[in-house]
Amino acid sequence: MSQCKTKMGSGGTCLCVNCGFTAPHQPSLPCKEMKCPHCGKSLFREGGEHHQLYLKQQQKKGII
Numbered sequence: 001m002s003q004c005k006t007k008m009g010s011g012g013t014c015l016c017v018n019c020g021f022t023a024p025h026q027p028s029l030p031c032k033e034m035k036c037p038h039c040g041k042s043l044f045r046e047g048g049e050h051h052q053l054y055l056k057q058q059q060k061k062g063i064i
């Protein structure tokens, strides 16, 4: 029924990589559609594809 079947399912956490804010992921609302209440940035799905990509980019820059 779902258009997106991943092993992550509908649970999980949305994460602001800027300040570390987290919010429970809502099945009807993608994390990237949510904004951090502290810094206004789009949230990442914790451990998700884009989050891992972001972390790799940061490691390349030597920030982490």
Ligand SMILES: [Zn+2]
Residues within 6 Å of the ligand: 016, 017, 018, 019, 020, 021, 036, 037, 038, 039, 040, 041
């Ligand atoms: Zn934030």
